[in-house]
Amino acid sequence: MSQKLRVTVWNEFRHEKENEKVRAAYPDGIHQAIGEGISGDVEVSYATLDEPEHGLTEERLQNTDVLIWWGHKAHGEVQDEIVKRVQSRVLKGMGLIVLHSGHFSKVFKTLMGTSCDLKWREADEKERIWVVSPGHPIVEGVGEYIDLEAEEMYGEHFDIPQPDxxxxxxxxxxxxxxxxxxxxxxxQGKIFYFRPGHETYRTYYNEQIRRVISNAVHWAAPSTREYPKYGNHKPLEVIKAKG
Amino acid sequence: MSQKLRVTVWNEFRHEKENEKVRAAYPDGIHQAIGEGISGDVEVSYATLDEPEHGLTEERLQNTDVLIWWGHKAHGEVQDEIVKRVQSRVLKGMGLIVLHSGHFSKVFKTLMGTSCDLKWREADEKERIWVVSPGHPIVEGVGEYIDLEAEEMYGEHFDIPQPDxxxxxxxxxxxxxxxxxxxxxxxQGKIFYFRPGHETYRTYYNEQIRRVISNAVHWAAPSTREYPKYGNHKPLEVIKAKG
Amino acid sequence: MSQKLRVTVWNEFRHEKENEKVRAAYPDGIHQAIGEGISGDVEVSYATLDEPEHGLTEERLQNTDVLIWWGHKAHGEVQDEIVKRVQSRVLKGMGLIVLHSGHFSKVFKTLMGTSCDLKWREADEKERIWVVSPGHPIVEGVGEYIDLEAEEMYGEHFDIPQPDxxxxxxxxxxxxxxxxxxxxxxxQGKIFYFRPGHETYRTYYNEQIRRVISNAVHWAAPSTREYPKYGNHKPLEVIKAKG
Amino acid sequence: MSQKLRVTVWNEFRHEKENEKVRAAYPDGIHQAIGEGISGDVEVSYATLDEPEHGLTEERLQNTDVLIWWGHKAHGEVQDEIVKRVQSRVLKGMGLIVLHSGHFSKVFKTLMGTSCDLKWREADEKERIWVVSPGHPIVEGVGEYIDLEAEEMYGEHFDIPQPDxxxxxxxxxxxxxxxxxxxxxxxQGKIFYFRPGHETYRTYYNEQIRRVISNAVHWAAPSTREYPKYGNHKPLEVIKAKG
Incomplete structure (x- = not known):
């Protein structure tokens, strides 16, 4: 495709305004750090919770190829109507990358059908992310593992459907x-859930993490294809009269 | 297990009251025909839309190991609170068998996260159901295919997540x-979607179809196991002080 | 990637020499018809059974990004050493597209671990190929179904592992x-099995079939990534002395 | 089923004869410790490498419902003919449980189609096995995790096909x-790979490990069903004359 991939990074954008430690880690907001890290032929824009319609108008979503979602403390404030709108766009082909605490967003839970619950702990501990599908385009150029010196812990059981x-x-x-x-x-939509990073760590500046998110954005690009037809369908072959 | 498996068959139970042709096919209701067909060490009970809480009280669901769902014309009348209750029980281990037009039930759509839409046609046409996973317990004792002389057609694309x-x-x-x-x-719950049968055909009296549903009921039986713990979790190993 | 994708089309190339009907359908060989149909930034070359090492020398395979395989009547003549060589390259990242009767090739059976057996019939009958994963890049630009007026029949059960x-x-x-x-x-390798086309039909000139094969070639392109390290591995963290 | 499940535990049975430490851990052989741990309505027998045909005659395999495999240092001594015999029985429905270093057995590699390679280390280190599919019958009655105070390490990448x-x-x-x-x-066969335990640790006496293996044996029991028919197949519907 010669056309640029249109990526919208959505951020709750509350921690950065209310918590000095988070502001120090992400002075321009988590969304900016994520967006700056996406390489390749992309056009990145941003949307946040406190904008009208959370920045996710029908028009904006129609013009989004891949949506990235970061949210944490205000999942409940996301309007159900916007959640349905995002779900509907994903089903029609928009890619979706859900990051870290977005596991508990209404958008992700609606698309998964499960509680999406997990174990967690904030203890500045080491995380080592091992690649188990080495041929997948999402880990292209990534080492055997990624070390993060300090992160929030997420532990199993993670209540999601078995991933594809x-x-x-x-x-x-x-x-x-x-x-x-x-x-x-x-x-028709592709979804990628990626666990890091907690708002108090500068994880989204890590080059390997940025590489994974960039790869995922390109992997999740929509296919150009007519949407399937549903509903009453005429026979394609002759049906024998019965009885 | 020496204990009987407790199966609840849920039926919308409207077609049978309003349509003579359906009443002729299922004089005691679709649920009765389904329930009678379940073999093995089971205890079958019934619940229908027009009972209080649609017959699905908290107590009833707590005492159900496997729930079978048949609905069609009144999906919209199922209360959202009951849908959440069923979803919650499935996540905690209750088995769920969704039949035919139940693909469009709120319960199934909520658990799938997709539109669950499809093509359909009512034309008294032949359906042949081929087994593609011959070692699976759900098709134990079933032939290479099941022929149904007349059924409603359902066609792809069927908008569900990729099945396990x-x-x-x-x-x-x-x-x-x-x-x-x-x-x-x-x-912790196992779900089986099975396509036949339309309300105007005596499909649920077919021995092979009954065999599949019986097998599925036993396959979907809950495992006896404590529910996983979620939320804040203390470390199991010593975490080194940082910085 | 600015580099061209290097595609090798392998053909048994026996039917075309021995059977007039096949020669009429594919005057330059099935491989040529397949190769000509691949669009995008690719460099196509060919290899056939009767060349030394079946045209698949170590060097040739090292310089192949995606291998396409068509074989039928002479599966047994493919040397085991070449089969192992192909398997080894796939595990290291080379893409593999297996077409039609290639289901019974040693290469495919070795990679699947099953018999790869199926039902078949030569009866000039109609095949209609329905898309069931509408968002997948392999069906980009393809309609809801592809009609082939006459093809050989392949029927279930197809003895393969459950596809990804x-x-x-x-x-x-x-x-x-x-x-x-x-x-x-x-x-690290990606494999795509695609059912059509029998040697007596001009299936590989069909525009929709060509589109699927082209898409698959690009989907199966290797990721640029170091091969994982196996074997004895030093600890990354301190292990406490026991006992 | 009223019939007992017929389980054959296969062990290489070499370490126990040659190494005092292993003999101390498993005085009667690893196979005995595994076999004694299987609960439920089963009939356990044993077979070892140095018996004629490795104890796996056609008759023995025909009378085995589930085969358990433990091998390590003598994979190369297992005859190819016996490997094919085991593969063939699995495809026809026999269950197979592959334990620990059996990942590198010819039987497992043949059924997987990959190298089955991995990282390893012998360092008496702690292993904690987390359950990630809490509703699966294989972990019925098992806690959130199983702790083994000392085991051999196996690390990713584990070169297997994506598990079902x-x-x-x-x-x-x-x-x-x-x-x-x-x-x-x-x-038609079900396979379960389970990582523990190394020959120098008394892992197969651990109650939780025994529970997993017992559950797996019952899960892998063959379905009673005719084997699918393959090959030339007559049409089930009328095919229109063409041209």
Whole structure:
């Protein structure tokens, strides 16, 4: 495709305004750090919770190829109507990358059908993310593992449907494991869940993490294809009269 | 297990009251025909839409190991609170068998996260259901295919997540195919979607169809196991002080 | 990637020499018809059974990004050493597209671990290939189904491992269905099995079939990534002395 | 089923004869410790490498419902003919449980189609096996995780096809993770790979490990069903004359 891929990075954008430590880690917001890290032929724009319609108008979503979602403390404030709008766009082909605490967003839970619950701990502990699907385009150029010196822990059981492809598994210093990189298809849309990073760590500046997110954006690009027809359907072959 | 498996068959139970042709096919209701067909060490009870709480009280669901769902014309009348209750029980381990037009029930759509839409046609045409996973317990004792002389057609694309296991695929006289037998796990619960039968045909008296549903009921039985713990989790190993 | 994708089309190339009907359908060989149909930034070359080492020297395979395989009547003549060489390259990342009767090739059976057996019939009957994974890049630009007026029939049960992704399912006039488009990953390599076309039909000139094969070639392109390290591995963290 | 499940435990049975430490851990052989741990309505017998035909005659395999495989240092001595015999029985429905170093057995590699390679280390380190599919019958009655105070380490990348179901993931003290409990179906047979235990540790006396193996044996029991017919197949529907 000669056309640029249109990526919208959505961020709750509350921690950065209310918490000095987070502001120090992400002075321009988590979304900016994520967006700057996406390489390749892309056009990145941003949307945040406190904009009208959370910045996700019908028009904006129609013009989004891949949506990235970061949210944490205000999942409940996302309007159900916008959640349905995002779900509907994913089913029609828009890619979706859900990051870290976005596991508990209404958007992700609606698309998964499960509680999406997990174990967690904030203890500045080491995370090592191992690649288990080495041929997958999402880990192109990534080493055998990614070390993060300090992160929040997420542990199993992670209550998601079995992923279509399990790409990465995390090891945590405190003794837990976690399915950290998971793909799902829903309708014509491709979804990637990626576990890091907590708002107090500068994880989205890490070059390997940026590489994974960039790869995922290109992997999740929509296919150009007519949407399937549903409903009453005339026979394509002659049906014999019965009785 | 020496204990009987407790199966609840849920039926919308409207067609049978309003339509003579359906009443002729299922004089005691579709649920009765389904329930009578379940073999093995089971205890079958019934619940229908027009009972209080649709017959699905908290207590009833707590005492149900496997729930079978048949609905069609009144999906919209099922209360959202009951849908959430069923979803929650599935995540905690209750098995769920969704039949035919139940593909469009709120319960199934909520657990799948997709539109669950498909092509359909009422033309008294032949359906042949081919087994594609011959070693699966759900098709134990079933032949290479099941022929149904007249059924409603359902055709692809069927908008569901990729099933964990695809067990059966239907061929239709009019030229379509359909993924007719699909398993999904959600939380601790096992789900089986099975395509036949339309309310105007005596499909649930067919011995092979009954065999599949019986097998599925036993396959979907809950595992006896403590529910996973979620939320804040203490470290199991020592975490080194940082910085 | 700015570099051209290096595609090698392998053909048994016996039918065309021995059977007039096949020669009429494919005057320059099936491989030429397949190769000409591949669009995009590719460099296509050819290899056939009767060349030394079946045209698949170590050097040739090292310089192949995606290998396409068509064989039928002489599977037994393919040397085991070459089969191992192809398997080894797939595990290290080379893409592999297996077409039609290649289901019974040593290469495919070795990579699947199953018999790869199926039902078949030569009866000039209609095949209709339905898309069941509408968002997958392999069906980009392809309609809801592809009609082939006359083809050999392949029917279930198809004895393969459950595919990673089921992309297409065929309907046959004589009453069978078949999982026609299946993806598998093995090591770092991506594999796509695609059912059509029999040697007596000009299936590989069909524009939709060519589109699927072209898409598959690009989908199966290797990821640029170091091969994982196996064997004895030093600890990354301190292990406490025991006992 | 009222009939007992016939389980054959196969062991290489060499370490126990040659190494005092292993003999101390498993005085009657690893196979005996495994066999004694299987609960439920089963009939356990044993076979070892140095018996004629490795104890796996045609008759013996015909009378085996589930085969358990433990091998390590003598994989190369297993005759190819016996490997094919075991593969063939699995495709026809016999269950197969592959333990620990059996990952590198000819039987497992043949059924997987990949190298089945991995990282390893002998360092008396702690392994913690986390359940990630909490509703699966293989982990019925098992806690959230199983702790083994000392084991050999196996680390990713584990070169297997994507499992049908990933049941357990191991955490290792030295910093690695591993997909420890994996199911695969091949033909009509069900396969379970389970990572522990190394020959120098008394892992197969651990009650939780025994529970997993017992559950797996019952899960892998063959379905009673006619084997599919392959080959030339007459049409089930009328095929229109062409041209």
């Amino acid at each position: 492809e399990l790409i990465m598994v995390s090891w945590f210093e405190g003794g837990e494991v976690f399915r950290s990189g998971c793909t799902f298809s829903r309708g | 296991e695809l067990i059966m695929v239907s061929w239709f006289e009019g030229g379509e195919v359909f993924r007719s037998g699909c398993t999904f796990s959600r939380g | 992704e089921l992309i297409m399912v065929s309907w046959f006039e004589g009453g069978e269905v078949f999982r026609s488009g299946c993806t598998f990953s093995r090591g | 179901e990933l049941i357990m993931v191991s955490w290792f003290e030295g910093g690695e993770v591993f997909r420890s409990g994996c199911t695969f179906s091949r033909g």
